[in-house]
Amino acid sequence: MLNFYISISYFFHFFSNLFLKIRLLKKKEDPYRYQEKLGKYNVANDKNTIWFNASSLGEIKSIVPLILHFANKQNLRILVTTSTLSSSQYFHTVFNNSPNVIHQFSPLDTPIIVKRFLKHWKPRVSIFIESELWPNLIMESKKTSSLILLNARLSKKSFARWKLVKSLARFIFEQFDSITAQSKEAKSFIEYFNIKNIIFFGNLKFSSMQELPNDNVFNFKKKLNYSWVAMSTHRGEEEFVIAVSKIIKEKKIISQCILIPRHIERIKEILDLLKLHNCSYQLKSEKPESQADNDFYIVDSYGDTKKIFEQINLVFLGGSIINHGGQNPLEAAKEGCYVFHGPHIHNFSEIYEFLDNNGISTLVKNQHELATSLILNFEKPRNNQKFKDIMKDHSKTMLLDHINYLNSFIK
Secondary structure (H helix, E strand, C coil), X not given: CHHHXXXXXXXXXXXXXXXXXHHHHCCCCCCCXXXXXXXXXXXXXXXXXXXXXXXXXXXHHHHHHHHHHXXXXXXXXXXXEECCHHHHHHHHHHCCCCCCEEEEECCCCCHHHHHHHHHXXXXXXXXXXCCCCCHHHHHHHHHHCEEEEEEECCCHHHHHHHHHCHHHHHHHHHCCCEEEECCHHHHHHHHCCCCCCEEECCCHHHHCCCCCCCCCCCCCCCCCCCEEEEEEECCCCHHHHHHHHHHHHHCCCCCEEEEEECCHHXXXXXXXXHHHCCCCEEECCCCCCCCCCCCEEECCCXXXXXXXXXXXXXXXXXXXXXXXXXXXXXXXXXXXCEEEECCCCXXXXXXXXXXXXXXXXXXXXCHHHHHHHHHHHHCCCCCHHHHHHHHHHHHHHHHHHHHHHHHHHHC
């Protein structure tokens, strides 16, 4: 299986430039930097390099505190590679004034491109985040650096697939000098492949960087007392949210739902649904100032959640009523919000277990349970600072454990 993959990747190399140019036409690549994915570079490498290889925006947020810590060491250069445009944009917002931290797009996983990338950067320690398991990149990195898999994630679905190629899975995981798992479940899944060098501190996402605030968000508290947030809703969940809103309205309570869909490109579909159910609404992009008599205020832009959570502390997290596996609740919890979630949270089960056990979140099984819980909590005094303190203490513990762990390799 491994030899087949390597052969295919050699073949793909000859089409890699064409592949990226097609993605350019679809506006999925940076027109000025896409060749970084071919292992090319425009930055000299003259320092002792520590390499963090992430992928998505969520992964890069989880390692920002680690990067900030090690970036203060004058003898180190921190190289961060990611795959997506959004993660690159976020990186440059956070690290714009950090001379020891640089960003490159992750190289495509062909032997020629990977060797070109590593020949230039020569990382002393290579740290792969969560589930970035590209065989060529892993095998070549192993030859020249200490290799770590940090905050390893392996879902039940991924585990089932890896079991079909058990020998390949064992080979890949054996390349790492050390692995930290983000959950006890992930640790047990990886240990199934007879991997011994794995430890569990807890999920590094507890220490992740918060969303940067957008000053264009208005002050909700001045507009409406009974507001709640429906965050990261997926197709099939807006109907659920609408039903909750109608139940609250039937109780003669004037409330407004701040709806933040997971994918803002679905806005037209959501607006059509609201019209179908005779719900009044307002788009943030059309009029930032809220009209309190609207049933819904639709957030159709990114970067607003931190400011919203600072002002509205009742949040329903989507991806959990449908069988999606949930969405990460930590951003809301860190702002002191009380989080409601459905039963389908298997992608974040241990995080939700921690929140549930500390009284920060609760399960709702249907629209009636959520509506009843919201009504009970609209006027209920809640110690949001207590929630923030719980999250802050736990986040600090997670971060220090991971810093001490990485120090043993970086020193």
